[in-house]
Amino acid sequence: MHSLQIPMAPEASMAEAQSRWWLLLRRAAVVLRQWPWRRMSRNGGFMFGLVVLLSIAAIAALAPWIAPHDPLVQDIANRRVPPIWYQWFSEDSNASWAHVLGTDKLGRDYLSRLMHGARISLSIGFSAALISGIIGTVLGVCAGYFGGRVDALVSFIVTTRLALPVVLVALAIVALHGSSLPVLILVLGLLLWDRFAVVMRSVTRQVASLEYVTAARAIGCSTLRIILTEILPNVMNAFIVIVTIEMANAILFEAALSFLGLGVQPPSPSWGLMLAEAKEDIFFSPWMITIPGTALFVLVLAINLFGDGIRDLTAPKGRS
């Protein structure tokens, strides 16, 4: 009878290990190579989102070096200095180039605070979306691929999670544990994964029912390998879209928590905290609340447009 053992030369093992890595690398490079670069540049919303997002990210990354002042240093002599355009339109002589966006009620430079605040917003948004993305994707892909009892269990967990109001739970945990950046990231990351789970589940079900997944099993791929190399690359576009949605969500939640005093603690320059501190001055120094509000609005808008653009660009029909 024919032996089912596969003969293999012993010296092939090194080369074989290399070739396996090579195959995996090639598969990773695939995502980049099929990227529709040309169609991307024609999508206005996407380009706006991308440019704004990249600029804010660059500003956030370089904040310690490009910020004109220390965001924490108080200058009591120059409190509530209006932004530079007050000099042009209201002929307010207090406004000066020294503080382009003015100062707050403790005399801290608003532009510098805004730049440093971007670091907090982006890092919370990105980390929380990543954590929740990993949790939700693992749950959703397992539910979608295995179905049956796993699916029922995951659906139960998702329903349980949906029954918890995010803000209230976040408030409770932050109130109990004290607030710091890592705690905020963890709390939001552990609370915002429901959309990932739901979407990944349905997308995975769709992909798993396609014949190439059966074909992969027919050539002897293990379950783990099928999930990693057949399912994941084909659900990635949905993942990226949800990442952007949840990132915007997390940024808004952080702002809301900070506004309520339970997020980032003073004197850290969070945009939500800046809004909270400025609310008493809304009538006499309206810029104090308008500027961080606008920044938040532009950032969230950019992220959403970016996500929409990615969804349009990776829509399967126009791939060729």
Place this chain on the structure above:
Amino acid sequence: MTALLEVTDLRVSIPLEDGVLNPVRGISFKVDKGETLCIVGESGCGKSLTSLSLMRLLPTRARTSAGALRFAGKDLLALSEREMNALRGDRMAMIFQEPMTSLNPAYTIGNQLAEVYLRHRGGTARAAHERAIHLLERVGVTGAAERLRQYPHQLSGGLRQRVMIAMALMCEPRLIIADEPTTALDVTVQAQILRLLKELQREMGMAMILITHDLGVVARVADRVAVMYAGQIVESGTARQVFAEPSHPYTRGLLQCIPIPGQVQPGQRLGAIPGVVPSLTGELAGCAFANRCELAQAECRGGAIPDRVKAPLHQYRCRFEAPRRAPQASASRDSALAAH
């Protein structure tokens, strides 16, 4: 010498909310080395599920049982999932019906071809690449090296099916299961693919199970034929036996449905089998074909139906002895079909 694949009393059942679906109800067959078995039957008679169950690719809720399911001396139902994975794609390979969806759109052809080889044979990426080029050329893909860098959406249906065949052949399997490999293709391409499959099979000495509903295909490639109806094999035998002396009323009905050039006159009505396949839920009593059969009597509707042996290898499952045909007419029909 035992057969390469030996299936005895294979049953598949799928529990559903409203009862148990029994798409495969105790079928038995053998495939020897280098032999082609065609499983014929209309839609929904359990052909595809039979092929999937041989590879153990059925969804997890489906239950497979068999008196024996032996492939190359191994009991397929006793193997662990890991041992089964080592077999799939290496010793037994499968070609699917729908070439448009059976390749992963995210990877190049070359990557997917190489994967099979590296998975089972190891070696360098270069060796796998060369093997892929060699096989693509063998299955008639021009500019093979170029094609390896392309993605599935850049290929036509016929080309993709050739790629699937090349993929199935990467490790020189001993058994290849082709589930309606030509159904989704143009008629001209169908003929090419069939010829190619037959050629490659002869060249590599593989056994092949071809699932189809097209009797023209069967006449062209089959060594042996098994006619399936409602999850059972109602007639089996060598291709010559089945075409020359179709003995089950269902087989005869199927053969009357095909126009034969030179024999069927314009305007002449082709045969048709009235009714539809019975529901595969629950148990069947008596003959599954009884409610569509023109010869059916009261005793067909209950009790066990015997398997009658007409000649060595030629069996059919019917209450009644089949009438003999004039051998002359059927022989000419057989040769006309084979030429068609």
